[in-house]
Amino acid sequence: MAMLNIVDVKKSFAGTEAVRGVSFNVEPGELFGVLGPNGAGKTTTIRMILDILRPDSGSIEVLGGAMDEAKKNRIGYLPEERGLYRNLKVLDCMVYLATLKGLERNEARKRASAYLERVELGHVAQKKVSELSKGMQQKVQFGTTILHEPDIVIIDEPFEALDPVNTRMVKDLLFDIRREGRAVLMCTHQMHLIEEMCDRIVMFNRGEIVLNGTLRDVRRRFAPNAVWVEGHGSFDNLPGIESVQAENGQVQLNLQAGTSPQSVFQALASRSDTTVDRFEVAIPSLDDIFVRVVNGERGQ
Numbered sequence: 575m576a577m578l579n580i581v582d583v584k585k586s587f588a589g590t591e592a593v594r595g596v597s598f599n600v601e602p603g604e605l606f607g608v609l610g611p612n613g614a615g616k617t618t619t620i621r622m623i624l625d626i627l628r629p630d631s632g633s634i635e636v637l638g639g640a641m642d643e644a645k646k647n648r649i650g651y652l653p654e655e656r657g658l659y660r661n662l663k664v665l666d667c668m669v670y671l672a673t674l675k676g677l678e679r680n681e682a683r684k685r686a687s688a689y690l691e692r693v694e695l696g697h698v699a700q701k702k703v704s705e706l707s708k709g710m711q712q713k714v715q716f717g718t719t720i721l722h723e724p725d726i727v728i729i730d731e732p733f734e735a736l737d738p739v740n741t742r743m744v745k746d747l748l749f750d751i752r753r754e755g756r757a758v759l760m761c762t763h764q765m766h767l768i769e770e771m772c773d774r775i776v777m778f779n780r781g782e783i784v785l786n787g788t789l790r791d792v793r794r795r796f797a798p799n800a801v802w803v804e805g806h807g808s809f810d811n812l813p814g815i816e817s818v819q820a821e822n823g824q825v826q827l828n829l830q831a832g833t834s835p836q837s838v839f840q841a842l843a844s845r846s847d848t849t850v851d852r853f854e855v856a857i858p859s860l861d862d863i864f865v866r867v868v869n870g871e872r873g874q
């Protein structure tokens with residue numbers, strides 16, 4: 575059973591077609607990345623999944639069927655705009671929000687305390703939320719998103735205010751959720767985190783999904799026919815090479831159609847005056863793919 579199944583969903587706001595026929599699904603045990611430029615329709619789609627907004631047409635199935643009140647407690651949502659009760663103590667705030675999601679008070683307190691210890695915030699449990707730094711507040715809010723152990727975790731820019739140490743902590747928590755067979759839908763503009771974490775992605779552009787697949791497949795579609803080489807000696811005049819670009823100590827050899835990376839590797843290895851420290855088939859970064867897609871490319 576898919577955790578989320580979204581089929582041909584559309585939504586307009588007073589003449590703006592925010593979402594124009596979007597379909598995708600999220601499976602158990604999957605870390606699913608949602609990317610796309612500002613205003614592309616990501617948040618509108620998430621709000622429809624959460625039943626905050628109604629689609630004009632199309633269907634959204636959550637945990638195998640239509641959304642209902644009980645299912646809302648099986649979802650954890652971290653919205654982009656953060657919101658905690660600033661005058662409450664951290665632990666009380668977490669317990670209160672967890673009880674709203676159906677957790678019994680004592681259990682909520684136990685889990686909130688354990689969570690705060692795990693993310694190294696045990697010492698602020700009795701402080702007011704307003705006394706915490708932005709990153710600390712974000713970790714607390716992330717905790718309130720997952721404390722009730724939801725089957726589906728939907729998070730918008732979860733790493734925004736976090737330093738690298740805290741980013742790793744939250745990443746590990748998300749990996750745990752994946753390992754337990756639950757699902758995470760993550761919306762972020764931080765491409766390197768999508769690259770490091772996500773099994774599959776969709777990319778929105780102008781209300782439509784323009785990329786949908788595993789990172790590997792998406793990259794393959796946009797891969798240049800090229801290899802990257804680092805080393806010493808000459809990389810010129812190799813057979814089957816269309817052009818050579820040198821950048822930051824690395825050389826990109828653009829291959830003619832029909833030339834294989836293997837044949838270039840062999841040609842390089844047979845050169846007595848050239849040493850190769852690194853040889854790699856060129857793969858485009860997600861950042862690069864993002865910009866190219868926004869500029870109208872669709873890959874091979």
Ligand SMILES: Nc1ncnc2c1ncn2[C@@H]1O[C@H](COP(=O)(O)OP(=O)(O)OP(=O)(O)O)[C@@H](O)[C@H]1O
Pocket residue numbers: 587588590591592610611612613614615616617618619778
């Ligand atoms: N409540 C609303 N009323 C009118 N227009 C809206 C409303 N919510 C969103 N829109 C419009 O719908 C489009 C999609 O917005 P949405 O917030 O879904 O984009 P997004 O992909 O989440 O962008 P970002 O990356 O900036 O968060 C935009 O043109 C936006 O102005």
